[in-house]
Amino acid sequence: MESETTRPMMHIGELAERTELSLRTIRHYDEIGLLKPSGRTEGGFRLYTEGDYARLMLIRRMKPLGFPLEDMSELLRIIDTLKHDGGSELREQLDQFIDRAVEQRVKLQHQLDMADEFISLLRSQ
Amino acid sequence: MESETTRPMMHIGELAERTELSLRTIRHYDEIGLLKPSGRTEGGFRLYTEGDYARLMLIRRMKPLGFPLEDMSELLRIIDTLKHDGGSELREQLDQFIDRAVEQRVKLQHQLDMADEFISLLRSQ
DNA sequence: CAACTCAACTCTTACGTTAGGGTAGCTTTC
DNA sequence: GAAAGCTACCCTAACGTAAGAGTTGAGTTG
Structure with missing residues (x-):
């Protein structure tokens, strides 16, 4: 053990x-x-x-979400604090982060699509 | 007209x-x-x-493929040249680029997966 | 219609930023 | 004593962000 x-x-x-x-x-x-x-x-x-x-x-x-490292610090702090204390202002801040994350996720998907377009363009040469 | x-x-x-x-x-x-x-x-x-x-x-x-701008210059040059002249060494170079592109595409997909994991983790808080 | 005006646009120069990479020279650990 | 770690420093890519000066072209004027 x-x-x-x-x-x-x-x-x-x-x-x-x-x-x-x-x-x-x-x-x-x-x-x-x-x-x-x-x-x-x-x-x-x-x-x-x-x-x-x-x-x-x-x-x-x-x-991959591309947040500045400083924002990551803040997000980690929020998550840590939420574990012990469920402040509603913190909740809001977390929700804001989630929104940003989802936004970035959309961009990532878009980039993936562009990459695919580009690759098939290369292949057609 | x-x-x-x-x-x-x-x-x-x-x-x-x-x-x-x-x-x-x-x-x-x-x-x-x-x-x-x-x-x-x-x-x-x-x-x-x-x-x-x-x-x-x-x-x-x-x-989105994240190539250095200098490499993009080279790739564009290759594509341009291939249009007029089908040199086989150029073909090889293009194929190398395609390999790199596919590799990067895999990474992008991976990043998207990580982003999804992270978002659901945030939502579960 | 030539000259003038003026806001919107563009120019170069130059330093700042982010997220590390790379090295040197020295110290610590095992 | 070889391997791993330390600090300190300079370097890079791909732009962002001013500052200050010059250009364009549509719309007056005379």
Whole structure:
């Protein structure tokens, strides 16, 4: 049975491998405050938890929507806060994000269509 | 009957409106040589033809594939050349582009899926 | 009809932004 | 001591965003 204490923290390299994001990207997210490591070693190595991993995967799924990283920070903050406290103003903010996300989803679909058009154009050459 | 001479050239503004691209973007494409205007007025205004418009629309459809603008230039050159001359090395180059395009198309589809996952996650909050 | 006016449009130049990539030189970990 | 990580710095693409000056062409004027 794998106890919780078996893998309490991981270094940045493992996180990068598991999320398929680059070291540079993860460090960047730390710099701008999008995802700060849960700890550091004595020597200064970043330490991440499973929770951090989950959060980073969430960010990864968010990326195609093209939100600025700063907005992602805000959205994560909203989601976190909503879990403990169901403020109605937060609800509104979340709904706004959902609207934006759906809007972006439409654009993505549109882009996919354009890509298909273009590919068949290339093939017809 | 609308003769050819009725709208021989247009200014950048009209081109921007018709393609839904920004003035800045079109000027940028001029700067880097992706789409040079067919002419200039005495005073220096860029002048574009219907052919330029068609080319720009092609570029627009290409954009979702995420190719660097420089590669788009090359691809356009290949397509143009293939129309007059069917060199087999060009054919190969075109086929390579098609492969890359299909690859990108797969990524786009994947992104769309991730976006959907993310949206339903937001909705479940 | 030639000259003038004027708003709308366009020009170049130049710096700013976003989301990282890439390197160097040094330190920490295992 | 090799592998992995650190900070710090500069670099890039594809535009955005001013600032300040010049152009166009339709509509008066004289």
